[in-house]
Amino acid sequence: MTETIKIRRPDDMHLHLRNVPEAAAFARASALSFARAVVMPNTLPPVTTPGRVERYREEISAAAPGFTPLMTFKLVPGMGAKEIEALSRAGALAGKYYPANATTNAEDGVPSPESVAKALGEMERLGLVLSIHGELPTAFCLDREAAFLPVLEGIAEAHPDLKIVFEHVSSREGLAAVLALPRNVAATVTVHHLLFTLDDIAGGALSPHFFCKPILKRPEDRDALQRAVLSRNPKLFFGSDSAPHPIKRKEGPKAPGGIFSAPAALPLLAEFFVGAGKVDAFEDFVSRFGAEFYGLEPNEGQITLVREPWRVPDEIAGAAPLLAGSTLSWSLA
Amino acid sequence: MTETIKIRRPDDMHLHLRNVPEAAAFARASALSFARAVVMPNTLPPVTTPGRVERYREEISAAAPGFTPLMTFKLVPGMGAKEIEALSRAGALAGKYYPANATTNAEDGVPSPESVAKALGEMERLGLVLSIHGELPTAFCLDREAAFLPVLEGIAEAHPDLKIVFEHVSSREGLAAVLALPRNVAATVTVHHLLFTLDDIAGGALSPHFFCKPILKRPEDRDALQRAVLSRNPKLFFGSDSAPHPIKRKEGPKAPGGIFSAPAALPLLAEFFVGAGKVDAFEDFVSRFGAEFYGLEPNEGQITLVREPWRVPDEIAGAAPLLAGSTLSWSLA
Numbered sequence: 001m002t003e004t005i006k007i008r009r010p011d012d013m014h015l016h017l018r019n020v021p022e023a024a025a026f027a028r029a030s031a032l033s034f035a036r037a038v039v040m041p042n043t044l045p046p047v048t049t050p051g052r053v054e055r056y057r058e059e060i061s062a063a064a065p066g067f068t069p070l071m072t073f074k075l076v077p078g079m080g081a082k083e084i085e086a087l088s089r090a091g092a093l094a095g096k097y098y099p100a101n102a103t104t105n106a107e108d109g110v111p112s113p114e115s116v117a118k119a120l121g122e123m124e125r126l127g128l129v130l131s132i133h134g135e136l137p138t139a140f141c142l143d144r145e146a147a148f149l150p151v152l153e154g155i156a157e158a159h160p161d162l163k164i165v166f167e168h169v170s171s172r173e174g175l176a177a178v179l180a181l182p183r184n185v186a187a188t189v190t191v192h193h194l195l196f197t198l199d200d201i202a203g204g205a206l207s208p209h210f211f212c213k214p215i216l217k218r219p220e221d222r223d224a225l226q227r228a229v230l231s232r233n234p235k236l237f238f239g240s241d242s243a244p245h246p247i248k249r250k251e252g253p254k255a256p257g258g259i260f261s262a263p264a265a266l267p268l269l270a271e272f273f274v275g276a277g278k279v280d281a282f283e284d285f286v287s288r289f290g291a292e293f294y295g296l297e298p299n300e301g302q303i304t305l306v307r308e309p310w311r312v313p314d315e316i317a318g319a320a321p322l323l324a325g326s327t328l329s330w331s332l333a
Numbered sequence: 334m335t336e337t338i339k340i341r342r343p344d345d346m347h348l349h350l351r352n353v354p355e356a357a358a359f360a361r362a363s364a365l366s367f368a369r370a371v372v373m374p375n376t377l378p379p380v381t382t383p384g385r386v387e388r389y390r391e392e393i394s395a396a397a398p399g400f401t402p403l404m405t406f407k408l409v410p411g412m413g414a415k416e417i418e419a420l421s422r423a424g425a426l427a428g429k430y431y432p433a434n435a436t437t438n439a440e441d442g443v444p445s446p447e448s449v450a451k452a453l454g455e456m457e458r459l460g461l462v463l464s465i466h467g468e469l470p471t472a473f474c475l476d477r478e479a480a481f482l483p484v485l486e487g488i489a490e491a492h493p494d495l496k497i498v499f500e501h502v503s504s505r506e507g508l509a510a511v512l513a514l515p516r517n518v519a520a521t522v523t524v525h526h527l528l529f530t531l532d533d534i535a536g537g538a539l540s541p542h543f544f545c546k547p548i549l550k551r552p553e554d555r556d557a558l559q560r561a562v563l564s565r566n567p568k569l570f571f572g573s574d575s576a577p578h579p580i581k582r583k584e585g586p587k588a589p590g591g592i593f594s595a596p597a598a599l600p601l602l603a604e605f606f607v608g609a610g611k612v613d614a615f616e617d618f619v620s621r622f623g624a625e626f627y628g629l630e631p632n633e634g635q636i637t638l639v640r641e642p643w644r645v646p647d648e649i650a651g652a653a654p655l656l657a658g659s660t661l662s663w664s665l666a
Contacts, residue, residue, distance in 0.1 A: 205587035206544040254538035
């Protein structure tokens, strides 16, 4: 008999679909695994206005019927209460804080929390989520997350009722800070930071498809994330940070950060949680804690995973998924 | 008036020319900067016999007249006193110890020091240099050098008169170990480990041309190397570890380790030593300490560097030199 897992349909609380012709295919790829996804706004041009929030939602919904995009906007200096209120009315659930120059398309990011203090105050009042890419880009790459933590702690202190998601937590320091802060501060965890390290980028030959921001870290960091996720802490939920880029760019002289992890995420997570004997923690991580934090109803229906070999496609719409061409031990039914 | 530096003609105490049609062009590129170079034996097939030592020397000498290759052989398990003596008679000055799987073409490397104990004893007796790639390949990439140090210390203890070069030292731990060991243990320092860090590979976009083994490390490691080299310690001398690979392979899905650093090495080192106000240390580092350690006469003649902008070529024989396309502030006269 084939081993199967049935869990409530999951959510991806951190997804990049980009603003390219292939976005429709990327959305459909996510829809195979996830009922909803928090869609990040660092497109070109960025999602900064109610009109763009609405248009981007319509594009994604049209491309992948039955898949619900949870919309975000990009915080930019100068946004005031009026802008935030309009974005909220347009259906945005979260505003994304990119420190200037921290990652892809973040050249126009936030120079300091003070520059967006009014926006943060209004988000706090309205119950919007502040989504943070927590890296100080001037620090050494492995230290950037830890170096950002005073900023996180400062925002949490200045806005005690603001719901904050410290995105793609990747380090022991970042994890410890999130766990030590009050309940309204949570973190997404990616499948790649949970399972891989810098060795997967640079331990053998250089593997650009494992390159992302924040960069994959030490085994001790990965192990700390694994222990924390297995402990079923409601502050930690799944966000893929899946970010497809053309294979040609990833395999070029200046590969952009970003791992196209959504297609392989559930099979890899199933293997991880089953291997640890914690299937219940799997469902909490991908289907419950994220929705609860955002104040959303859980999804209806279930998804089934089976322990059957599955070969990850070599490419989807010109981008190579995480572990492209490898055979995983679990697959979507 | 243009600022100039005249130093004795330098040596590169660690060079890869490979065994490819382009090796002749790579040798000529090195000959522009260096009078001699210790040529590494991890070619395909490897340099393991007197015949191959002689043939490889002839090929290099024919390709770059006036450039003297200092020959090495690759230590492989089972080599005995007889083989070592024959290699020495063929003119090899050093035997290279590659831990199995540590780097390019090291799949057939040394599984343990015990497996080459007889060869090491004979090298000690004959005054040959043991050249070590000091990494434990099963450790996390940033820790591999530190994890290898017990092996280095064990060899130095078992063979107290053996001249040992710990190649391309890259970490604070490796540096401290070499400095703490007796005078017959030295290290080469590359220009890339002296000037760059992991940020140059992965701090912005991913830059495969900065990828090498041992991997570039933290700023604290780079800074420790800089302080040590500026202190004019005769245990530390220049070896480029220049290792050209085709641009297409470096910019592919599985880039091999290796930085083609020889063409830009002297201009970059001039900038570093002049900037630190230590021109005398420059000459010691590139033209004196290496030859002294190997027991060679210093080179005749001088080389002149001028503070004039120089654009590093985009490619040389299909390989991209370190900082290809950038303009450096010093050049060869």
